[in-house]
Amino acid sequence: MGAMLNTRAVGAARLGASSVRFSVGRIAHRVRPLVATLARRRHAIASASNDPPEVAVLGGGAAGLTAAYFAAKEGARVTVYERTSEAGKKILMSGGARCNVLPVAGSAADFVTESTPRLLKNVLASWNVERCREWLEDDVGLALGIEHVTNKYFPLSNSSREVRDKLLQACVSEGVKVRYGASVESLRRTDEGWALRIRDASEENVPVVVLAMGGLSFPAVGTDGTGYAIARRDLNHVLNEPYPALVPLTGAHPGGEMMPGVSVDVSLECETVAVGDEKSKKKKKKSKASREGFLFTHRGYSGPSVLDLSHNVVRPLARLAREGGASERDDEKSVDGTTPLPSLVVNWSGESREMWQTRLTAPPGKALVATRLRDALPQRLADALLVEGGIDNTCKVADLRKENRLKLLDALTRYTIPVDGHQGYRKAEVTGGGVALDEIDTKSMQSLASPGVFFCGEVCDVFGRIGGFNFLWAWTSGRLAGMSAARKVLDGTRTVA
Numbered sequence: 001m002g003a004m005l006n007t008r009a010v011g012a013a014r015l016g017a018s019s020v021r022f023s024v025g026r027i028a029h030r031v032r033p034l035v036a037t038l039a040r041r042r043h044a045i046a047s048a049s050n051d052p053p054e055v056a057v058l059g060g061g062a063a064g065l066t067a068a069y070f071a072a073k074e075g076a077r078v079t080v081y082e083r084t085s086e087a088g089k090k091i092l093m094s095g096g097a098r099c100n101v102l103p104v105a106g107s108a109a110d111f112v113t114e115s116t117p118r119l120l121k122n123v124l125a126s127w128n129v130e131r132c133r134e135w136l137e138d139d140v141g142l143a144l145g146i147e148h149v150t151n152k153y154f155p156l157s158n159s160s161r162e163v164r165d166k167l168l169q170a171c172v173s174e175g176v177k178v179r180y181g182a183s184v185e186s187l188r189r190t191d192e193g194w195a196l197r198i199r200d201a202s203e204e205n206v207p208v209v210v211l212a213m214g215g216l217s218f219p220a221v222g223t224d225g226t227g228y229a230i231a232r233r234d235l236n237h238v239l240n241e242p243y244p245a246l247v248p249l250t251g252a253h254p255g256g257e258m259m260p261g262v263s264v265d266v267s268l269e270c271e272t273v274a275v276g277d278e279k280s281k282k283k284k285k286k287s288k289a290s291r292e293g294f295l296f297t298h299r300g301y302s303g304p305s306v307l308d309l310s311h312n313v314v315r316p317l318a319r320l321a322r323e324g325g326a327s328e329r330d331d332e333k334s335v336d337g338t339t340p341l342p343s344l345v346v347n348w349s350g351e352s353r354e355m356w357q358t359r360l361t362a363p364p365g366k367a368l369v370a371t372r373l374r375d376a377l378p379q380r381l382a383d384a385l386l387v388e389g390g391i392d393n394t395c396k397v398a399d400l401r402k403e404n405r406l407k408l409l410d411a412l413t414r415y416t417i418p419v420d421g422h423q424g425y426r427k428a429e430v431t432g433g434g435v436a437l438d439e440i441d442t443k444s445m446q447s448l449a450s451p452g453v454f455f456c457g458e459v460c461d462v463f464g465r466i467g468g469f470n471f472l473w474a475w476t477s478g479r480l481a482g483m484s485a486a487r488k489v490l491d492g493t494r495t496v497a
């Protein structure tokens with residue numbers, strides 16, 4: 001579908017109440033660059049030389065580039081070490097190559113973490129969507145618009161390449177150096193800071209490090225979990241176990257016939273039953289419902305509603321697999337059939353049971369039940385649900401027996417998706433779990449276990465739902481880590497207010 005971008009809405013947002021509310025912050029926003037200019041002058045000559053970096057940013061993705069930009073803006077000499085031949089590959093592939101750079105609004109409720117929720121709020125409070133948008137527009141130079149219906153920010157160009165290129169250019173303009181093909185394999189503490197061991201190169205010493213190596217998802221573009229390995233082995237961090245998140249699920253389709261490509265707006269919710277407690281089945285706990293796109297795939301289910309709730313099924317599955325000896329890099333898990341897992345329960349049209357009851361009994365009695373379903377649902381799905389209800393597609397409304405009607409009502413409004421696994425890191429948009437926020441000073445993103453190392457982006461135990469929230473996390477945590485790292489090396493341990 002072509003983009004429907006509303007530039008007026010952007011302008012309106014600029015002039016709206018939020019700009020008044022944040023006016024004090026905006027003054028600070030304008031003054032800070034002047035302060036930074038002084039610091040930059042101090043380093044201008046050195047930046048142009050081959051002096052070693054003061055801040056080493058490990059990983060040139062969205063979070064790493066943002067950290068590098070803000071560290072350089074503070075006046076530090078910054079080098080990004082990127083293991084592949086290109087920075088920001090995930091930016092390029094994001095949002096269907098259009099790059100959904102931000103949501104229109106966000107709060108902690110849009111994110112998932114197993115760390116203490118207050119710590120996530122601390123990081124999010126260090127910036128906000130509006131300031132972040134201003135940065136992307138005014139400093140990075142991207143013209144953004146809001147897409148109708150979805151309320152997401154995209155570049156007006158609809159080009160993720162423009163996002164990547166302009167972000168990289170903004171970094172270079174601030175004096176950031178980027179070294180490609182520089183795969184950092186380990187860190188070692190030294191008296192002056194940290195020694196980087198780089199594959200096929202000699203060791204390098206740097207005062208402070210920003211670790212922005214991403215997670216395990218989409219390993220084909222350079223992310224294989226090295227950041228986690230370094231955090232565990234070299235930095236004494238305990239991880240919240242990583243697992244694939246925002247990932248398509250596998251399983252049979254209704255009616256026993258696969259229908260890839262069929263998409264429908266549904267109401268989906270997750271019901272959790274306490275493991276091992278049969279009696280508690282009556283007390284099903286519902287997790288956040290999602291009412292958005294649902295897509296049947298060749299192997300199961302995808303679409304924003306499924307991806308957003310997938311972690312509820314995948315996380316316990318990954319935990320069980322690990323207990324059984326699987327490694328965190330193991331792909332595509334499947335259920336053995338006896339494992340009690342949270343269930344995803346779907347209402348295919350989002351309408352109430354009462355509404356369907358009326359629709360299935362309203363005159364004329366000679367109308368086909370199949371037609372009543374096809375009026376509200378894609379035909380293939382309607383036919384599959386008739387099969388689920390044990391109803392022939394020539395059955396008339398007047399001939400629909402009560403027991404079949406009740407079965408059909410269940411299939412229409414409370415259908416439990418028979419999930420038997422997921423498609424693993426190869427298809428997961430992000431990684432859940434990671435470096436726990438509880439082991440990070442969230443005022444600066446500095447490691448509590450290994451001072452002088454700052455974390456940002458997907459390597460941390462945070463991911464957001466579909467809708468630009470993962471870039472919001474990358475920009476926000478990247479900025480905080482980059483500024484803090486620069487301030488630490490330039491003038492002690494001052495944190496970012």
Ligand SMILES: Cc1cc2nc3c(=O)[nH]c(=O)nc-3n(C[C@H](O)[C@H](O)[C@H](O)COP(=O)(O)OP(=O)(O)OC[C@H]3O[C@@H](n4cnc5c(N)ncnc54)[C@H](O)[C@@H]3O)c2cc1C
Pocket residue numbers: 058059060061062063064081082083084086087088089090091093094095096099100101102182183184185212213214215217218221222223224226227428429430456457458459467468469470471472474
């Ligand atoms: C298909 C897809 C679509 C997406 N669409 C959206 C979207 O529209 N909106 C949204 O908000 N989010 C989206 N996301 C999620 C978003 O892309 C990520 O959350 C975000 O890019 C994470 O940024 P990061 O910098 O933390 O990690 P990454 O982008 O993974 O960057 C990590 C970088 O570190 C490098 N690296 C790794 N190990 C080393 C090493 N040892 N030495 C040196 N360098 C190393 C990697 O090569 C990589 O460049 C999407 C993700 C995918 C996969």
